Amino acid sequence: MLPSAMVVAASSFSFFRLFVARDRPKSSNLRESSRANPNHGSNLKFRSCSSRLLPAFQSAGDEATTYTRLPPKEDFQIGPSIGLHASLSDVIKLSESPLPSVDSPAKKPSETSTFLEDFGEVGKEDDENFFGFESDDDEEITLDEFSDGEIEEGDAKEKGIPAVMRCFDRAKIYVKAGDGGNGVVAFRREKYVPYGGPSGGDGGNGGDVYLVVDESMNSLLPFRKSIHFRAGRGEHGQGKKQTGAKGVDVVVKVAPGTVVRESRKGGGEGEVLLELLKPGQRALVLPGGRGGRGNASFKSGTRKVPKIAENGEAGAEMWLDLELKLVADVGIVGVPNAGKSTLLSAISAAQPEIANYPFTTILPNLGVVSLDYDSTMVVADLPGLLEGAHKGVGLGHEFLRHTERCSVLVHVVDGSSIQPEYEFDAVRLELEQFSPGLSEKPYIVAFNKMDLPEVYQKCDSFKKYLWNHGIEPVCISAMHRQGTHELVCAAYELLKKEKAKTKLEEWADSGNLNHVADSIIKQRSVSMSEFEIFHDGISNTWHVVGIGIHRFVQMTNWQYNESLRRFQHALEACGVNRALLKQGVKEGDTVIVGEMEMVWHNENEQTEALGSKKGISGSVRWPQLG
Numbered sequence: 328m329l330p331s332a333m334v335v336a337a338s339s340f341s342f343f344r345l346f347v348a349r350d351r352p353k354s355s356n357l358r359e360s361s362r363a364n365p366n367h368g369s370n371l372k373f374r375s376c377s378s379r380l381l382p383a384f385q386s387a388g389d390e391a392t393t394y395t396r397l398p399p400k401e402d403f404q405i406g407p408s409i410g411l412h413a414s415l416s417d418v419i420k421l422s423e424s425p426l427p428s429v430d431s432p433a434k435k436p437s438e439t440s441t442f443l444e445d446f447g448e449v450g451k452e453d454d455e456n457f458f459g460f461e462s463d464d465d466e467e468i469t470l471d472e473f474s475d476g477e478i479e480e481g482d483a484k485e486k487g488i489p490a491v492m493r494c495f496d497r498a499k500i501y502v503k504a505g506d507g508g509n510g511v512v513a514f515r516r517e518k519y520v521p522y523g524g525p526s527g528g529d530g531g532n533g534g535d536v537y538l539v540v541d542e543s544m545n546s547l548l549p550f551r552k553s554i555h556f557r558a559g560r561g562e563h564g565q566g567k568k569q570t571g572a573k574g575v576d577v578v579v580k581v582a583p584g585t586v587v588r589e590s591r592k593g594g595g596e597g598e599v600l601l602e603l604l605k606p607g608q609r610a611l612v613l614p615g616g617r618g619g620r621g622n623a624s625f626k627s628g629t630r631k632v633p634k635i636a637e638n639g640e641a642g643a644e645m646w647l648d649l650e651l652k653l654v655a656d657v658g659i660v661g662v663p664n665a666g667k668s669t670l671l672s673a674i675s676a677a678q679p680e681i682a683n684y685p686f687t688t689i690l691p692n693l694g695v696v697s698l699d700y701d702s703t704m705v706v707a708d709l710p711g712l713l714e715g716a717h718k719g720v721g722l723g724h725e726f727l728r729h730t731e732r733c734s735v736l737v738h739v740v741d742g743s744s745i746q747p748e749y750e751f752d753a754v755r756l757e758l759e760q761f762s763p764g765l766s767e768k769p770y771i772v773a774f775n776k777m778d779l780p781e782v783y784q785k786c787d788s789f790k791k792y793l794w795n796h797g798i799e800p801v802c803i804s805a806m807h808r809q810g811t812h813e814l815v816c817a818a819y820e821l822l823k824k825e826k827a828k829t830k831l832e833e834w835a836d837s838g839n840l841n842h843v844a845d846s847i848i849k850q851r852s853v854s855m856s857e858f859e860i861f862h863d864g865i866s867n868t869w870h871v872v873g874i875g876i877h878r879f880v881q882m883t884n885w886q887y888n889e890s891l892r893r894f895q896h897a898l899e900a901c902g903v904n905r906a907l908l909k910q911g912v913k914e915g916d917t918v919i920v921g922e923m924e925m926v927w928h929n930e931n932e933q934t935e936a937l938g939s940k941k942g943i944s945g946s947v948r949w950p951q952l953g
């Protein structure tokens with residue numbers, strides 16, 4: 328029983344692929360989201376101002392300011408002893424103020440123009456006020472007007488995040504291995520060589536896709552511009568049994584510490600495919616498609632003049648989610664303006680931007696700290712954390728994940744803040760809420776800005792507070808490099824202990840980096856007899872689904888008549904016909920295998936062949952494939 332008449336649908340039909348290309352991520356519209364999501368309000372009032380940077384916040388002049396307050400806790404009263412910044416009319420709850428919102432990050436005036444370019448069109452409408460508030464100098468504005476209450480979990484994430492931040496450590500890329508080249512049908516024609524025989528060469532294999540760890544990269548920003556990576560197609564075979572050249576490989580460079588996941592269509596995190604930590608690591612992700620065989624390869628004892636050749640195999644394709652987790656030994660965390668960048672610049676050669684306003688650092692900075700000839704550690708200075716960071720408030724949450732790879736944390740507490748104790752607790756809580764693993768990491772507390780007399784006075788009470796929790800803080804002045812050496816030594820000691828425990832290096836070495844490609848190669852050897860049949864009773868359509876059989880259809884070059892015989896033989900041999908009959912296929916039913924759509928005819932009713940009804944001689948039409 329053979330499907331003796333086959334009518335192919337006019338449009339090519341494709342319902343199965345090894346890897347289905349995902350939709351492109353929708354680009355977020357910062358302007359819309361910033362409008363739709365006005366600044367979160369608080370019960371607090373502050374004066375609006377005519378400058379974009381709200382000078383009301385910059386009351387402390389060149390001194391370290393104290394406007395990066397976390398909200399006062401009930402059990403912390405602002406007493407007269409903490410009267411340094413009593414001139415500030417209110418304690419500003421940053422998590423509810425406009426400052427930390429990713430829709431409206433602060434920036435110093437000189438950078439405002441480039442900043443606005445980076446961050447879309449936020450604030451363009453209102454030249455007077457960066458945050459879009461009314462700008463009369465004397466008018467008081469209640470943030471409540473803009474408040475809709477608590478930020479929903481994960482709500483602020485991704486919404487209106489400037490591209491430079493979104494792309495710093497996350498990227499979505501499309502990779503496609505090269506298709507194999509087609510085999511050809513050719514015969515040897517040479518003087519004095521009659522019946523020279525088939526000489527069509529095979530097509531070349533398609534190019535492979537590699538991911539390589541590049542030491543010089545420390546972000547995924549290059550993927551902001553180009554996200555599609557396609558390996559070259561193999562060349563077609565030629566006469567004289569010449570095999571086509573292999574397609575050009577494509578090498579995608581990623582930063583050390585990149586986690587590779589298979590992209591999921593509906594969002595969410597897909598399965599982790601690779602963790603690329605060490606510079607020089609090279610992973611074969613997608614192997615190129617196999618080149619199709621030329622007619623020389625089909626020659627056999629019984630088939631001396633084969634007039635058949637194969638198409639090249641289609642290269643696999645997939646979307647990958649890349650996520651960078653910086654590979655740093657020590658992570659510096661703390662509220663904005665605590666002096667984290669100042670500390671990094673004091674202990675390493677790094678020159679991060681330091682300024683007297685919150686969120687100076689919007690992307691992590693890395694520095695190498697050398698204690699000795701052979702004792703070095705990599706330290707990461709992260710953007711400031713605010714209360715609610717784990718829910719998406721501020722900028723720090725975007726980068727908190729980088730601390731997951733750090734072995735040790737240095738928690739910088741702003742000594743000039745009104746309530747350093749509460750600030751300390753709030754940041755600890757944020758770390759815990761972001762990931763319990765983070766709060767379990769060994770950490771050192773650095774009480775900063777000790778050069779300021781009022782901070783010096785507060786030091787004892789802060790120390791006592793931490794002692795009650797069994798913590799010994801290190802008092803430093805990052806600006807004057809006082810106490811920083813002790814801090815670095817303490818961090819290094821902790822790091823040594825941690826490294827001995829985790830043996831990160833051994834873990835990084837283990838594992839086969841080519842396992843994704845291996846599984847694809849394994850799929851190629853799946854037998855054609857492994858298939859499933861689905862029946863759609865309404866349209867009387869039968870779908871034959873199987874990796875092996877689909878690959879066979881894709882590689883069949885229908886322009887050669889012998890391909891049809893081979894295909895029919897294959898369907899018979901792998902049991903498709905038998906299975907269809909067993910399941911009750913009837914005359915005139917549609918059978919779909921890969922890109923082929925056929926009409927079933929029982930052999931003994933051949934006189935009624937559908938093809939002949941349509942006046943097609945031989946009753947077979949094939950699609951123009953490939």
Ligand SMILES: Nc1nc2c(ncn2[C@@H]2O[C@H](COP(=O)(O)OP(=O)(O)OP(=O)(O)O)[C@@H](O)[C@H]2O)c(=O)[nH]1
Binds near residue numbers: 805
């Ligand atoms: N007096 C004094 N000021 C300091 C000290 N350390 C930092 N500062 C000042 O505090 C302000 C903020 O310093 P940064 O290092 O930018 O703070 P940061 O924690 O990196 O801030 P973000 O990047 O916004 O999170 C700057 O004006 C520094 O000069 C210190 O030890 N003493």
Ligand SMILES: [Mg+2]
Binds near residue numbers: 688708
């Ligand atoms: Mg900073």
